Amino acid sequence: MPSKKSDFLNYICQTSPHPVGLEIERALSATLYTTDGKSYLDFISGIGVANIGFTHPAVVEAVKAQVEKYTHVMVYGEYVQAPQVALAKKLISLLPDVFEQVYFTNSGTEANEGALKLAKKYTGRKKLISFENSFHGDSQGSCAVTGREIYRKPFEPLLPGVSFLPFNDIPALDAITEDIAAVITEPIQGEGGMRVPDVDFLVKLRTRCDETGALLIFDEVQTGFARTGKLFAMEHFDIAPDIVTLAKGMGGGMPLGGFAASKKIMATFSTNPPLSHVTTFGGHPVSCAAGLAGLEVILKENLTEKAETDGHYIRKKLRELAKQNIGIREIRGKGLMIGLEVTDPQIAERCVQGAFDRGVILGWTLHSDTVIRIMPPLILSREEIDRGLKAIAESLGGALNK
Ligand code: PLP
Numbered sequence: 084m085p086s087k088k089s090d091f092l093n094y095i096c097q098t099s100p101h102p103v104g105l106e107i108e109r110a111l112s113a114t115l116y117t118t119d120g121k122s123y124l125d126f127i128s129g130i131g132v133a134n135i136g137f138t139h140p141a142v143v144e145a146v147k148a149q150v151e152k153y154t155h156v157m158v159y160g161e162y163v164q165a166p167q168v169a170l171a172k173k174l175i176s177l178l179p180d181v182f183e184q185v186y187f188t189n190s191g192t193e194a195n196e197g198a199l200k201l202a203k204k205y206t207g208r209k210k211l212i213s214f215e216n217s218f219h220g221d222s223q224g225s226c227a228v229t230g231r232e233i234y235r236k237p238f239e240p241l242l243p244g245v246s247f248l249p250f251n252d253i254p255a256l257d258a259i260t261e262d263i264a265a266v267i268t269e270p271i272q273g274e275g276g277m278r279v280p281d282v283d284f285l286v287k288l289r290t291r292c293d294e295t296g297a298l299l300i301f302d303e304v305q306t307g308f309a310r311t312g313k314l315f316a317m318e319h320f321d322i323a324p325d326i327v328t329l330a331k332g333m334g335g336g337m338p339l340g341g342f343a344a345s346k347k348i349m350a351t352f353s354t355n356p357p358l359s360h361v362t363t364f365g366g367h368p369v370s371c372a373a374g375l376a377g378l379e380v381i382l383k384e385n386l387t388e389k390a391e392t393d394g395h396y397i398r399k400k401l402r403e404l405a406k407q408n409i410g411i412r413e414i415r416g417k418g419l420m421i422g423l424e425v426t427d428p429q430i431a432e433r434c435v436q437g438a439f440d441r442g443v444i445l446g447w448t449l450h451s452d453t454v455i456r457i458m459p460p461l462i463l464s465r466e467e468i469d470r471g472l473k474a475i476a477e478s479l480g481g482a483l484n485k
Contacts, residue, residue, distance in 0.1 A: 187366025192220025335377025437478020
């Protein structure tokens with residue numbers, strides 16, 4: 084009988100020549116358990132999703148309760164579905180005041196699609212600006228504003244009228260003019276290598292958008308839900324965009340995304356023509372119930388503060404490690420969104436593989452083969468953090484200070 088692994092390789096469309104290929108039995112808290120009896124501490128949260136850990140009991144409970152009431156009942160926006168309404172209300176209470184309504188999607192790329200369409204329709208303009216080394220998803224609109232040519236090229240023609248500016252470069256912002264519908268950016272670039280821009284850059288970006296009438300979209304798909312030590316990364320910069328997009332940690336492990344804006348901007352979707360932007364499954368009641376339960380865990384357990392404290396601790400330990408001349412170039416990030424840049428791709432490879440062999444999952448960021456992604460669940464214990472750090476240190480040929 085063929086193993087599940089060979090069926091996986093045979094029947095599941097492969098997106099890379101070397102998938103990790105762990106055969107998952109179950110996942111709980113920060114740990115993945117595999118069918119061969121091993122366990123792995125996940126230091127990348129399934130790529131930024133498991134902020135509250137895997138299979139959180141509060142989420143499981145909420146999912147069970149909702150599944151027993153109803154699953155899908157109607158396409159988006161027609162029926163009053165309590166889980167959607169409750170989550171939207173909660174999110175609006177936690178976002179800056181400019182945000183008044185939420186549109187739910189199934190994913191981050193769909194959230195960005197919706198936000199871009201909304202900005203074009205609201206402003207009546209066609210052109211878009213994004214930044215080099217950004218990542219916004221893989222649908223054609225989100226791909227069109229993703230700032231790395233090798234990912235766009237095979238799929239062109241994509242959206243016309245998109246230009247890319249260097250990230251964190253204030254003079255370049257003069258390219259934002261009165262014919263721009265929207266400027267989209269991650270407040271902290273994730274796949275670009277965990278790059279935190281200067282406050283002045285985002286302040287100037289906000290000002291330039293105000294001056295020209297271009298809408299500012301913050302893609303908080305990766306940075307949202309306490310990942311960076313604030314509930315949303317925009318809080319670090321004290322700036323509110325016109326539209327914010329969310330996903331990943333939003334569903335507590337279930338597929339859920341969304342974007343929020345003012346009522347005035349959101350009203351564009353319901354006229355000329357009505358139903359300008361609809362979705363069958365967006366805001367699925369089970370995902371929304373899970374999302375609300377997950378958000379309550381973040382708030383109750385004060386995971387924003389914990390992410391901030393643990394992030395400081397990890398970066399401090401990594402800085403100590405960097406002094407041992409083992410190929411660490413830079414340590415970046417905020418909260419538990421950390422990039423460990425090494426001097427050579429082979430060192431990164433050795434670190435990721437070495438940690439894996441020691442039962443700790445690490446990864447790269449999409450646009451860089453020298454940046455190691457450190458993005459553990461926010462609920463990690465100090466003992467687990469130290470275990471992960473020890474695996475990193477050993478695989479780089481260093482030793483962790485006590
Ligand atoms: N935006 C950002 C900043 C992301 O990091 C990602 C995914 O990594 C996306 C959008 C796409 O989200 P999804 O994979 O849910 O479509």
